[in-house]
Amino acid sequence: MTEPSASAFRALLLPPLLWAGHFLAVYVFVSLACLWGWHRMEVPVVQVVVAGLTVAVVAAVLLATRVTARMPGFLGRTGGGVGLLFAGATLVVGLPPLLAPVCR
């Protein structure tokens, strides 16, 4: 059996870390945007930024998942599971600002 490397272990943790970063970024950005009244602009800045950020992070999570899923054995299979879970989780966190009225 090929032994996994330390970098593969780090790659395993990358999707949840990206999810956490995205969660914080979206939450802080929406809070500040509401505080500063950006939601009243003609261009839907809040929605555009959140959607862009979400797409970018989901892409990054899937990319990281692709890397780990190619690893042989345990880390590959576990990494695939973790990646898929957090790709979905990132999408779910990004959706509320797009579906519900912000700043209420």
Place this chain on the structure above:
Amino acid sequence: MTRPAGEEAELTQAWASPPGWRALSAVNHRPMGARFVVTAFFFFTIAGLLALLIRTQLAVPNNTVLGPEAYNQVFTMHGTMMLFLFAVPVLQGAATYLLPLMLGARDLPFPRLGAFSFWCYLFGGLILLSSLVIGAAPDAGWFIYPPLSGKAFSPGINVDFWLIGVTFAEIAGVAGAIELTVSILRSRAPGMSLSRMPLFAWYMLATAGMILIGFPPLILGSILFELERAFDWPFFDTSRGGDPVLWQHLFWLFGHPEVYIILLPAVGLLATFVPVHARQPAFLHNWLVASAIGTGFLSMGLWAHHMYAVGIPQMSLAFFSAASSLVAIPSGIQVFALIATVGMGRPVFRTPLLFALGFVVIFVLGGLTGVMVSLVPFDLVAHDTQFVVAHLHYVLIGGSVFPVLGALHHWWPAATGRMPSETTGKIGFWLLFVGFNINFMPLHHTGLAGMPRRVYTYPAGLGWEWSNLMASAGSLMFALGLLIFLGGLAHAAFRGRRTQDDPWGAGTLEWIATPPPVYNFRAVPVIESRYPLWDQAGLRGAVLNGVGFMPDPQGGRRLAPATTEVEAVPEMALDLPGPTWSPLVTAAIFAGLFLGILVQAYAVAVAGAVAAFVAVVVWMWPSERDHDLPREVEAAPGLMLPLARGHHRSPAWTALWVTLAADAALYASLAFAFFYLWGFAAQWPPAVVRATLSWPAVTALLPLVASVAAAWLAERAIRRDDRAGLVRWLAVALGTGVVFLLLQGWAAMALGPPSRHARDALAHVTWIFQAFHLLVAMTMAGMALARARLGDFAPDRHLAVRIATRFWTYAALLWVVGFPLVHLAPFLFVR
């Protein structure tokens, strides 16, 4: 190969703990783990008696067994003790006891830290418990929300007991988490790569990570709250820029991960013992690991779902509702995997497996109501009703107590060498299972019928009578079941049938010898499978005959291998310390310090702080110079490994980064408090704005940078074997550090008084936080300087210098965030 005669006796002597009262100085993982578990059950018993009091009071309408004051204290102490003094510590104790055995290790890598963690927990728990004895127990709920728990509405020391006792217990938790993380990553048996690591270790790794990130917000919140109560620093006072909701955020940033901190190790225990009784390897092993990691991270993003009814913005509600629903996915995977393991195996329905199935039924019911209350509209209806009481008990008792009891039965032979009774085990289980459901199932109805939580009585005629009476009857049945179950175990410990090795036919290493000898393994084995006792023929005999790593104590040393994080390749040899009074004495001094703060005897507190400083320095001072230690020891025939002590890759190096992660979480919580109040506090910014960017504040940056540079130059000097250079540069670092602290203190005098406004109070906490860290770094550097002057350190052995340098750099980096918060706040925090 035959091992030398007398080697085993020497090994036993090296690892033995002293007898009699001197056993209190023991630091081995098994006495520590056992003490954790026994102490946790002691607190569990008291908290359980309080629960019976609650149910007696609520059994009938207009009851007068307890008055409102007493009732408030009883339900607050019940929740506090169950969550802080039982649920987490019992699992920490289980991990302390079992992990080294499962990982093929002889002990945890920092035995004194483990012992310190236990003593802190015990003293913190006793401080909290003493409040009940003197009739001044906390009475504002287990989450002590301000303003009810503020000085205005809770003027006594009831709440202070909570803040001091819980903080002490939390510090014990963080110390334990550091110990367990490093243990899992660095002290597994050779060959036990991550893919072969037992599931319990995976779950504990995720849990320890959650403790490291989840506990600091509450520790910070408790410090801020005690500062507010003792010195009138207004962090949660709306009239002076504070906000009580800030406390709720800090509390639940801890409080929600806490649920999973309790659940995950319990599931880890199940995932380890269910395959044994199902006679089938854990189904979906990889998915269980992925779910543990997933639950650990997701649980960090759910804290506000306890605050739906507070009035937080609608967008926040949507965020947290979505994230809360998500956690059902990994939870579901774990439950499914456990069911499938039983379903695909050849199960033997002994007591542990019954408890596992009890977990599945009860936890799934709690999970379903959890999904219900994660939805905002339903939560607004059910909030603060008995429905939530039912939900949380289904999750916590189902998710923690049932697995722990099953685990107790399963590992009892390993701990005592005697078999527990199946009869008392099964009778106990059925009484617990039926009693639990009779107790808590009706409370769903009571809650939906409108009965609120935390009311000491209720009038007749509201339709709540039958369900309350039924719940109280169920609680008695539950208590009886517990009595029979634990009584059966206690009886078995003395009178039970003596067991043979591995009585259940398990596959993991803790069953090589039952009970294990004091040194755990005659020789540390080489692992080639997830279930080595199932898959590696001849392993038991080999280990018992001393074939493996480090069978020879080499002069009575406590030797054990340290391995790499991922592949578990033997890397160096740990030389662990034996019995010592340092952990007990240090924890006792800290207890004195905390008691001084509690009773506002500040002279005692200051004396305690000085004594604590001395105790820590004495503890840290090495018994042997790194320079004099043997470079290598023989780990196996023909294999020499470097000694870990003082080595730059020793487990202490891993521990440094783990500790800094927890500390960074504490600091991030402080920064969060700044930003939260800036965004949401009613009275912000302060009415009196005063420019605080004084020249000492700016000038101080120069010596700070210079001190960091000097620390790094000191390290570079010892790498080149220049001990004189090391001494010189460390002295420069200390000198510039002192100049920085003086300027820092001068600049702080220009800040507003901390009791004026929350912003001023936070600014003071921030600079004190940073100054404290620099003082710690200076202490480390000062000790390194003293050791260097005594001729210690070598180019390849100067870990203390490396740690001091990194910590110094970290302390300086704190100021990258702290400087703008403190000195630019008046310009930044306007809105």
